Amino acid sequence: MVETLIYMAVSTAIFASSAAIVGDHQARTDFNYGIQELSSQLRAIINDVSTGYYENRGNVSCNNPGGGSKPNINPGTDAQGSSNDCIFVGRILHFRPDSASSGIGTDQVYRVYTAVGVRTAGDGDQDVERIEDSEPTIIRNSDVAGMVQEYTIPNGIQLRSARNTGTGSKAYAIGLFTNFAKYADLNQNSFETNARNVGLIPFNISESAGENAVETQVAGVTSLDYDNGNGMELCLEARGYRGTIIIGGNNSNLGEDLLIERGSCPFSD
Numbered sequence: 392m393v394e395t396l397i398y399m400a401v402s403t404a405i406f407a408s409s410a411a412i413v414g415d416h417q418a419r420t421d422f423n424y425g426i427q428e429l430s431s432q433l434r435a436i437i438n439d440v441s442t443g444y445y446e447n448r449g450n451v452s453c454n455n456p457g458g459g460s461k462p463n464i465n466p467g468t469d470a471q472g473s474s475n476d477c478i479f480v481g482r483i484l485h486f487r488p489d490s491a492s493s494g495i496g497t498d499q500v501y502r503v504y505t506a507v508g509v510r511t512a513g514d515g516d517q518d519v520e521r522i523e524d525s526e527p528t529i530i531r532n533s534d535v536a537g538m539v540q541e542y543t544i545p546n547g548i549q550l551r552s553a554r555n556t557g558t559g560s561k562a563y564a565i566g567l568f569t570n571f572a573k574y575a576d577l578n579q580n581s582f583e584t585n586a587r588n589v590g591l592i593p594f595n596i597s598e599s600a601g602e603n604a605v606e607t608q609v610a611g612v613t614s615l616d617y618d619n620g621n622g623m624e625l626c627l628e629a630r631g632y633r634g635t636i637i638i639g640g641n642n643s644n645l646g647e648d649l650l651i652e653r654g655s656c657p658f659s660d
Contacts, residue, residue: 418630423651425546426627426634430649432542433484433638436503440482440567441589451535453477455509461528461610462509466535474510478519480527481506481568485605486625487550487598499550503540504529506566506609520571523613529606548629551656555593556640557621561660562593564605565623565638566612590617591639598660626656
């Protein structure tokens with residue numbers, strides 16, 4: 392009888408241990424899948440900016456009002472790349488804009504805005520060569536319905552913090568901007584080789600900031616911001632694991648780094 396009880400106790404302990412191992416393995420697998428999926432989404436968006444692709448359903452009209460003003464954006468029929476007045480300048484990722492108080496199990500989102508600018512400056516004969524000369528702005532849903540894309544952070548993973556890698560400040564948005572094409576010679580015969588690179592600029596705004604705050608940040612971007620070497624660090628967690636995604640930083644124009652480990656984020660907003 393004693394031997395039977397001992398056997399049952401040992402068997403129960405082995406089963407519990409095995410179940411815990413299996414459960415932990417499944418938790419890591421689910422978390423790993425969600426983080427990898429998010430990483431793939433971000434990489435695709437960065438790549439789209441580097442190639443000049445943006446979401447356009449052919450329902451946008453963009454005009455240059457002149458006088459150093461930002462573009463006028465309205466519903467219209469401009470196909471991608473066909474506007475005579477405006478150019479694509481980048482995309483803005485804003486994380487958790489409407490879910491600052493959401494809890495575990497609630498899917499969080501991030502929004503992706505398209506940024507545009509005027510094609511010419513001054514008297515209209517010279518293409519802009521710096522982002523600040525393009526008077527950049529974002530396209531809102533209130534301008535053209537459906538132009539702001541919304542993505543769900545996969546598998547119920549929770550974003551706990553977003554930081555500027557250089558300053559440590561809150562940075563829940565990041566701008567991915569094209570480097571404007573510049574001619575390498577005065578006769579305008581050849582382009583500099585870095586003309587198609589992407590500038591990553593973190594914006595020190597909160598998770599609950601609205602579209603006005605995002606637009607203000609975009610309007611204030613200058614070409615000098617491209618070279619500050621700062622990036623965005625996201626810390627996410629679920630199921631006993633945390634993941635860190637770093638976008639840019641260390642003077643790297645393109646790319647993101649990913650780290651997965653057990654535990655919680657060191658700080659939470």
